[in-house]
Amino acid sequence: MLDIPLRVRVHVETPPAAQNDMGVCDAFEQNAPVGKPDAMNAPHPPKVAGIDSTVPSPAQTVPPAPLAPGTPPVTAPSTPAAPGPVLQDRLAGWVSDLTTLHELTERLARTDTLPEALEELLRAGSALVGARRGLVVLEPADGRGPDTTVGLGLGRADLGHIETVPRGALSYGRILDGLPGGDSEIAQPDLFAEDGLDPRHREVAARLGYAASYALPLHSETAGRLGAAVWLYDEPAEPGERARHLAGLYTRCATEHLARLLEVERTRADMATLREELLPSRLPRVAGVQLAARHRTGPLGGGDWYDALPLPDAALGLAVGSVTGSGPSAVAAMGRLRASLRAYAVMEGEDPVAVLSDLELLLRLTEPARSATALFAYCEPALNKITLAGAGHCPPLLIGERRTEFVETSVSAPLGMLACWEAPGVEFQAEAGETVLLYTDGLLHRTGDATDRAFARLHSAAAGVPRALRDDPDAVVDHVLRTMLPDGLDAADSPEDVVLLAARFE
Structure with missing residues (x-):
């Protein structure tokens, strides 16, 4: 071993x-x-924020050579001092600033509309620069709008007073008009000590009680100049370097968010204008009938529509319908369908079945991938007689003093669903003072109830119209809308459009 x-x-x-x-x-x-x-x-100095500040000494692999006689000794360089409280405070300050910016930008990102984002911008900027009041002026340089002014701690009257000051004398005016010095921040630490201050500006500042201002441009690389934000101080003051830096970073981030919301706002406005142009600008006046209509649409724009047009022999044509889908394509299809139905109604409106048959053939030939529901009623006010036909649409509701009931219509498929559509028409008599209510299924869907329960709610809402309001079709549709969709649900954003068309026979 x-x-x-x-x-x-x-x-x-x-x-x-x-x-x-x-x-x-x-x-x-x-x-x-x-x-x-x-x-x-040897013990190591403490680490700061994950940084090892120790500089290791080079390893001695061989012993140092002895010095020659008379050679002065070599002094080793001093070891760098470990990071002290100053560096720790600076790092803590950076972390605090980043945390603040993160919280403010998170709050801004949760805003969904342009007014909400402008108000959040003012509140966050007020906290960063230490001002109590302010205003933001939105005025895109491309001239497409929307132009608006939002105040923080300033009422409408206060904003009106500020607008009486010549534009070039205000800091935001110099930014918006591209005057010298208007491409960056503008600080006015003491307005009343400035030489050449506009007399009207001095008067308004004294009246509103502010003595200093700090303005920043709202400029995006992609969208260009959008506007300007101004914060007002009650006493002579100006933000420090650190506050200016944070406010500049936040404003640049906020401007990009505003640019996105601005495009959304413009798209919604364009869609609303398009829908208004495709729907009747006003209802016709026909002897013996009073008309009223309401149209509510979602943010994407839907395909629900209505129409009322005078026909030969003192007749009246009423129509409601819905095209599948949403967005610009559905709105365009709705416009084509409505225009086609008007033409067919003028030619053969006394036969609603023929009108819908022609409409179904056109839809199947020109847009085979799309379907639609529709209801057309041919009204003879002199006789209080109504003939109608429906294609997959909800039955009308008859509202009167002695009865409130749904008109019985035959069950039929929507247009474009079958190789050939045809359904029998329905004829009924409306008594004097009764109202015929046409509507789209969006009114039922927005309630969130099952179909049978939604129909029951609609019948109850129509039966509950006060007697004093039954002679006014506008009051009738408003009452039904508020009862079916309370608490502002009729005006809330929803993927479901709502259409109501009421005709009261005298």
């Missing part, structure tokens, strides 16, 4: 539990072999 001397020294002074609590580097230093240089076992 060979006698092999042991040359491994094991440290047993450090318990395993203590080693588990140490880092990898600390464990190696604690268990380093005896005889190594002391620098390997």
